Amino acid sequence: MSFALPLMLLGALFPVSLAAPAVAQPKPTMRIHEIDVGQGAATLIELPCGAMLIDTGGEKSSSFDGVSMLTSYLDAFFARRTDLHRVLDVLVVTHPHIDHVRGVPAVLAGYAPRNVVEDGLPGKQEDAVPIIAGLHSWVAQNAATVHHLEVSLDAFPRSGKPLHNKVLDPFSTCNGVNPNVAALWGRVPTDPGWGTDYDKPRFDNENNHSVVTRVDFGAASVLITGDLEDAAIPDMLAARKAGSFDVDAYVVGHHGSENGTTVDLLRAITPQWALIGAGPPDRQESWTAWDYGHPREWIVDMLQREVSGRRKALDAQVGTAKKTFVPKKIKAPVYATGWDGTVVLEADASGRFAMVAPDWKPASP
Numbered sequence: 107m108s109f110a111l112p113l114m115l116l117g118a119l120f121p122v123s124l125a126a127p128a129v130a131q132p133k134p135t136m137r138i139h140e141i142d143v144g145q146g147a148a149t150l151i152e153l154p155c156g157a158m159l160i161d162t163g164g165e166k167s168s169s170f171d172g173v174s175m176l177t178s179y180l181d182a183f184f185a186r187r188t189d190l191h192r193v194l195d196v197l198v199v200t201h202p203h204i205d206h207v208r209g210v211p212a213v214l215a216g217y218a219p220r221n222v223v224e225d226g227l228p229g230k231q232e233d234a235v236p237i238i239a240g241l242h243s244w245v246a247q248n249a250a251t252v253h254h255l256e257v258s259l260d261a262f263p264r265s266g267k268p269l270h271n272k273v274l275d276p277f278s279t280c281n282g283v284n285p286n287v288a289a290l291w292g293r294v295p296t297d298p299g300w301g302t303d304y305d306k307p308r309f310d311n312e313n314n315h316s317v318v319t320r321v322d323f324g325a326a327s328v329l330i331t332g333d334l335e336d337a338a339i340p341d342m343l344a345a346r347k348a349g350s351f352d353v354d355a356y357v358v359g360h361h362g363s364e365n366g367t368t369v370d371l372l373r374a375i376t377p378q379w380a381l382i383g384a385g386p387p388d389r390q391e392s393w394t395a396w397d398y399g400h401p402r403e404w405i406v407d408m409l410q411r412e413v414s415g416r417r418k419a420l421d422a423q424v425g426t427a428k429k430t431f432v433p434k435k436i437k438a439p440v441y442a443t444g445w446d447g448t449v450v451l452e453a454d455a456s457g458r459f460a461m462v463a464p465d466w467k468p469a470s471p
């Protein structure tokens with residue numbers, strides 16, 4: 107005899123249901139976190155049963171440390187999502203440039219990813235080469251438990267479909283939704299005849315070999331193009347089937363650089379939202395947004411024309427050249443980490459989006 111009898115007696119005396127009242131479950135959502143790592147990129151995709159990180163930032167200047175910004179953010183994220191046990195399901199390194207790989211050692215040490223995806227290039231920048239070598243040895247040491255994928259165009263289906271496999275997309279159905287992660291571009295094996303830029307072969311520019319990923323969560327989708335430039339973008343558009351690029355949220359290529367987005371790409375994407383990972387213009391040192399003039403005015407103008415919807419108006423600074431900025435009123439849903447800090451966009455599987463951070467309501471028309 108335990109508590110059954112008293113409960114039965116209570117039930118007889120007070121004939122009401124003892125079952126817990128039904129609580130409405132929150133809808134499963136995807137969150138896109140464009141993390142403020144200064145001049146650089148780090149995009150966290152939060153899913154109901156997992157997480158993936160695309161690039162690891164970030165800027166390192168006398169007054170800013172992008173890696174500590176990244177790890178502080180990930181610590182707070184995993185403190186909220188205790189169900190994920192400080193493990194990333196996928197780490198994607200789009201290409202071996204320091205503003206994308208500086209946080210790789212900290213990410214491997216703190217949030218050991220189960221799957222590592224990269225373009226397979228060893229890197230050329232003095233500070234990036236040892237980081238990529240360290241990534242490769244970590245993957246080799248953990249080969250029993252960590253899956254590794256080098257995304258080369260050789261591995262893509264000849265049909266023009268995106269590349270999809272269990273390393274890129276280890277996610278299964280969770281809370282009724284099965285996310286889909288696919289690659290649309292990666293390392294290019296031979297020069298397609300891209301010519302030169304400032305007397306250097308464009309083929310030698312690692313930006314043009316960036317791993318490009320698309321994540322679908324039901325009817326909601328996001329595209330991340332790394333630092334892919336206008337040499338490779340037309341080839342990518344031609345190589346994949348029409349519709350492959352049609353997404354809701356665009357993580358803007360190459361920090362909003364003048365060579366990271368084309369009109370044709372934007373018209374294939376038809377985004378509602380544009381998220382730019384770039385630093386603010388006020389840290390006037392080498393390798394900063396100020397140094398590069400990111401994001402560029404005409405790219406921001408083009409994004410404002412092409413994205414649908416509105417945002418609370420913002421007075422921002424945009425680059426017209428290296429180290430040269432002008433004021434710009436932002437009224438369309440174009441967000442940048444250098445203007446807004448970390449940007450968090452949430453979507454449910456029906457494709458309904460909401461801006462979580464910055465917590466601003468759209469401006470009235």
Ligand SMILES: [Zn+2]
Binds near residue numbers: 206333360
């Ligand atoms: Zn970059």
